[in-house]
Amino acid sequence: MGETARTVRTTCPYCGTGCGVKARVAPDGSVSIEGDPDHPANFGRLCVKGAALGETLGIEGRLLHPEIGGRRASWDEALDLVAARFAATIAEHGPDSVALYLSGQILTEDYYIANKLMKGFIGTANIDTNSRLCMASSVAGHKRAFGTDTVPNAYEDLEKADLVVLVGSNLAWCHPILFQRLSAAKADRPGLTVVTVDPRRTATSEISDLHLGLAPGSDVALFAGLLRHLEANGRRDADFVGRHTSGLDAALAAAEPWTVAAVATTTGLDEAAVAHFYALFAAIERVVTVYSQGVNQSSAGTDKVNAILNCHLLTGRIGREGSGPFSVTGQPNAMGGREVGGLANQLACHMEIADPAHRALVQAFWQAPRMAERPGLKAVELFEAVAQGRVKAVWIMGTNPVDSLPDADAVRTALAACPFVVVSDVMRTTDTTALAHVLLPAQAWSEKDGTVTNSERRISRQRAFRAPPGEARPDWWALAAVARRLGFGAAFSHESAAEIFAEHAALSGRENGGTRDFDISALAGIDRAGYDALAPFQWPWRAGEAATAEAKRFFANGRFYTSDGRARLVPTPFRAPAATVSEAFPFVLNTGRVRDQWHTMTRTGVAPRLSQHIAEPYVELAPEDAGALGIAPAALVSVTSPRGLIVARALVTERQRRGSVFVPIHWTDQFAGNARVDALVAPVTDPLSGQPELKASVARVAPWPAT
Numbered sequence: 242m243g244e245t246a247r248t249v250r251t252t253c254p255y256c257g258t259g260c261g262v263k264a265r266v267a268p269d270g271s272v273s274i275e276g277d278p279d280h281p282a283n284f285g286r287l288c289v290k291g292a293a294l295g296e297t298l299g300i301e302g303r304l305l306h307p308e309i310g311g312r313r314a315s316w317d318e319a320l321d322l323v324a325a326r327f328a329a330t331i332a333e334h335g336p337d338s339v340a341l342y343l344s345g346q347i348l349t350e351d352y353y354i355a356n357k358l359m360k361g362f363i364g365t366a367n368i369d370t371n372s373r374l375c376m377a378s379s380v381a382g383h384k385r386a387f388g389t390d391t392v393p394n395a396y397e398d399l400e401k402a403d404l405v406v407l408v409g410s411n412l413a414w415c416h417p418i419l420f421q422r423l424s425a426a427k428a429d430r431p432g433l434t435v436v437t438v439d440p441r442r443t444a445t446s447e448i449s450d451l452h453l454g455l456a457p458g459s460d461v462a463l464f465a466g467l468l469r470h471l472e473a474n475g476r477r478d479a480d481f482v483g484r485h486t487s488g489l490d491a492a493l494a495a496a497e498p499w500t501v502a503a504v505a506t507t508t509g510l511d512e513a514a515v516a517h518f519y520a521l522f523a524a525i526e527r528v529v530t531v532y533s534q535g536v537n538q539s540s541a542g543t544d545k546v547n548a549i550l551n552c553h554l555l556t557g558r559i560g561r562e563g564s565g566p567f568s569v570t571g572q573p574n575a576m577g578g579r580e581v582g583g584l585a586n587q588l589a590c591h592m593e594i595a596d597p598a599h600r601a602l603v604q605a606f607w608q609a610p611r612m613a614e615r616p617g618l619k620a621v622e623l624f625e626a627v628a629q630g631r632v633k634a635v636w637i638m639g640t641n642p643v644d645s646l647p648d649a650d651a652v653r654t655a656l657a658a659c660p661f662v663v664v665s666d667v668m669r670t671t672d673t674t675a676l677a678h679v680l681l682p683a684q685a686w687s688e689k690d691g692t693v694t695n696s697e698r699r700i701s702r703q704r705a706f707r708a709p710p711g712e713a714r715p716d717w718w719a720l721a722a723v724a725r726r727l728g729f730g731a732a733f734s735h736e737s738a739a740e741i742f743a744e745h746a747a748l749s750g751r752e753n754g755g756t757r758d759f760d761i762s763a764l765a766g767i768d769r770a771g772y773d774a775l776a777p778f779q780w781p782w783r784a785g786e787a788a789t790a791e792a793k794r795f796f797a798n799g800r801f802y803t804s805d806g807r808a809r810l811v812p813t814p815f816r817a818p819a820a821t822v823s824e825a826f827p828f829v830l831n832t833g834r835v836r837d838q839w840h841t842m843t844r845t846g847v848a849p850r851l852s853q854h855i856a857e858p859y860v861e862l863a864p865e866d867a868g869a870l871g872i873a874p875a876a877l878v879s880v881t882s883p884r885g886l887i888v889a890r891a892l893v894t895e896r897q898r899r900g901s902v903f904v905p906i907h908w909t910d911q912f913a914g915n916a917r918v919d920a921l922v923a924p925v926t927d928p929l930s931g932q933p934e935l936k937a938s939v940a941r942v943a944p945w946p947a948t
């Protein structure tokens with residue numbers, strides 16, 4: 242009998258929607274992709290990127306073998322060198338002289354081992370992730386309000402709400418299947434009202450009943466004004482606020498200046514539009530407010546998040562079906578990274594590095610010899626420390642900071658001067674791999690095994706269904722191999738992702754003083770067969786609980802994870818973006834994604850059909866601005882900031898607000914000459930979250946070449 246095709250259920254590696262994918266592998270090795278009808282995130286749907294996954298599986302451009310200084314090396318030789326250089330650097334300069342920089346693309350098991358090694362054994366918290374660029378402000382806002390980084394909702398709440406407010410979120414392009422679910426719900430139920438809050442009109446605003454094209458960075462004013470309006474109009478849920486919150490008076494005092502007129506002045510919106518939005522929010526009981534990068538990627542990102550959370554707490558609209566604030570993450574495993582302590586200020590399982598009791602618990606569980614005792618460097622700070630020579634050895638895993646961090650040219654210069662740079666990647670040639678002393682070949686989606694967590698806290702398996710090419714290995718394997726060489730063998734003897742997950746689940750069940758929102762202890766010690774068969778589930782899944790496919794929500798009981806069990810309303814004084822426009826730089830520069838590309842295009846760039854939507858970088862600007870500058874549609878233009886210059890074609894649209902321009906983040910020097918927009922962005926960050934202000938730089942625009 243001949244071989245037959247086999248089908249493997251896995252999870253899409255792109256956005257935080259986390260769609261289930263069925264990969265059908267034919268006997269000849271060819272792969273066809275379809276949506277998994279049983280996955281609760283997408284119920285069989287896939288967007289264009291997900292549907293094209295089968296076209297991204299070639300090995301052209303792959304990093305197939307370890308390299309040292311550009312020559313092929315064995316794994317043993319490369320790992321020996323990494324361990325020796327890290328050990329020597331630590332011995333001479335201390336544990337804080339080394340760092341790891343990870344990615345929301347890597348799997349939870351990779352993250353877990355990286356954090357265990359750095360925070361428990363090397364003794365530094367200098368381990369951060371490109372998820373810092375994605376949702377760190379939401380993490381900080383959640384912690385301030387709830388006591389933990391807890392996303393209360395489930396996707397079905399978007400379908401069950403009567404009002405969905407999308408703030409700084411182009412769901413149609415950045416979370417396309419969530420957008421399809423919302424659009425379908427609106428088509429079924431015309432009473433479902435959608436409001437978009439975004440300086441740009443986007444594909445998402447096409448389904449909105451009201452679009453608020455506010456001035457960049459003015460969200461705090463809008464939501465502080467909403468809080469004031471809700472209180473003034475009797476919308477306080479007095480029972481909920483009285484029994485389950487604190488901080489109301491201070492939050493209201495900070496909101497007091499924000500009359501509708503004051504909000505209109507600061508946001509640039511019509512008073513009538515502001516009043517209409519406030520009236521909708523006040524009148525409609527079931528409200529979900531979705532927010533993503535337009536809120537998070539800001540020097541006031543945490544305050545923006547808390548300004549939104551305040552409105553939900555005042556009205557008690559949280560923890561209920563069809564109601565709640567909902568941060569949607571950009572990356573496939575931004576959430577999973579948070580669960581194992583992937584940020585420099587966290588410990589595993591949502592515990593705090595700054596909390597001695599949490600450190601002691603984790604240390605005892607890991608049998609760790611040298612716990613980090615204070616938070617480490619956040620992404621932007623980490624590369625500034627490399628530039629300053631304080632970090633002398635850095636290992637970068639699954640990300641391309643030379644293109645994606647703000648002040649990207651400074652990151653390039655810093656890495657070029659760093660004494661020791663290790664890069665684990667799937668691709669041989671990126672702007673970051675070019676600066677590595679050691680390259681380690683990583684396994685790609687379709688080859689690696691592990692778990693990811695999507696924006697509604699649903700953990701799904703990524704399963705391998707193809708053999709890795711060359712000598713590609715899992716990232717956790719390389720980390721554990723270095724840990725063993727550093728003398729930590731007993732704690733890093735894992736032989737599979739399943740063993741790591743079982744350990745992580747066991748740690749999540751430890752009593753930690755009442756902050757256990759993240760708990761998957763039902764899976765403590767799960768064996769290989771159970772792990773292989775693991776169906777998607779939403780956490781928490783506590784020991785002794787039966788598995789359930791029902792949507793889970795936090796805070797239905799009004800109990801939060803603060804010391805007194807009450808959620809906190811937080812005063813959110815307004816701060817404008819750090820940079821202000823001037824005669825020299827009269828435009829606000831916004832950056833973001835397009836529908837069919839992903840990050841720096843190392844995967845999506847190889848699928849021709851994904852370039853059919855948008856084939857090259859562009860500078861989107863308003864017709865009035867283009868006319869004033871003598872710029873014709875599709876003409877080449879330069880965008881210059883205090884940090885540099887890029888060149889791309891003008892896209893002249895009514896969608897763009899006057900005085901601001903939008904440039905997509907994807908195109909690097911590899912795909913289009915001189916289009917690395919993050920080289921124009923200043924390394925300004927939110928003081929609490931450390932998230933960079935990627936949406937409100939200043940720039941000037943001019944025809945190119947200059948005459």
Ligand code: SF4
Pocket residue numbers: 253254255256257258259260283286287288289290291292415416417418419
């Ligand atoms: Fe993948 Fe996101 Fe598209 Fe779903 S919506 S198929 S997770 S890119």
